[in-house]
Amino acid sequence: MKIGLYDADSHNWPNLCLMKLSANHKSLGDDVEMWSPEGQYDLVYKSRVFTDAYSKDAQVIPNAAQVICGGTGYGPGPDLPDAVEHTRPDYSLYPQFQGTAYGFLTRGCPRNCGFCIVSGKEGRRSRQVADLSEFWDGSVRLSCWTRICWPAQIMKS
Numbered sequence: 001m002k003i004g005l006y007d008a009d010s011h012n013w014p015n016l017c018l019m020k021l022s023a024n025h026k027s028l029g030d031d032v033e034m035w036s037p038e039g040q041y042d043l044v045y046k047s048r049v050f051t052d053a054y055s056k057d058a059q060v061i062p063n064a065a066q067v068i069c070g071g072t073g074y075g076p077g078p079d080l081p082d083a084v085e086h087t088r089p090d091y092s093l094y095p096q097f098q099g100t101a102y103g104f105l106t107r108g109c110p111r112n113c114g115f116c117i118v119s120g121k122e123g124r125r126s127r128q129v130a131d132l133s134e135f136w137d138g139s140v141r142l143s144c145w146t147r148i149c150w151p152a153q154i155m156k157s
Helices: 016-027 118-122
Strands: 002-007 031-034 041-047 064-070 100-104 141-145 152-154
Touching (some): 002 016, 016 041, 016 100
Antiparallel strands (some): 141 152
16 A cells, blocks of 8 residues: 655654654554655554644645544544554654654643643543553664653663
8 A cells, every 4th residue: 555644743843653653554554654645555643632722734736545633732632542552663654853763651631731631632641551661772862751841851872
């Protein structure tokens, strides 16, 4: 299958969901690339973190047999399947961030900030969802996110 990935936020910050989908599809032997208007695709995943208040998604995808939209920016929806969620991300999608590992150690948030949908989507308590080994092999700089408002960054010493 030919898979296209569209980062609807396109703010040059890695989209973890797309990175995991890419790794999963590549492990199945699918051809995966960032979406291009010149390509032809069996399936395109559109993912976004931010809502229309921060970034508009006006891109129509006419060159795919199927388009799946997901991510917090599209509102509450189903989580990634466990097989995808626990796949080491494909860091090659964002070459400007080579040498860095990204992932969530926890999900949920005990706060209920009016501007944020996380506590409504993921629960009002923080819970562990992954081990470092799922997205970090020890060889690169590490950025871990926890759901306590701001990302926690840990640098390899």
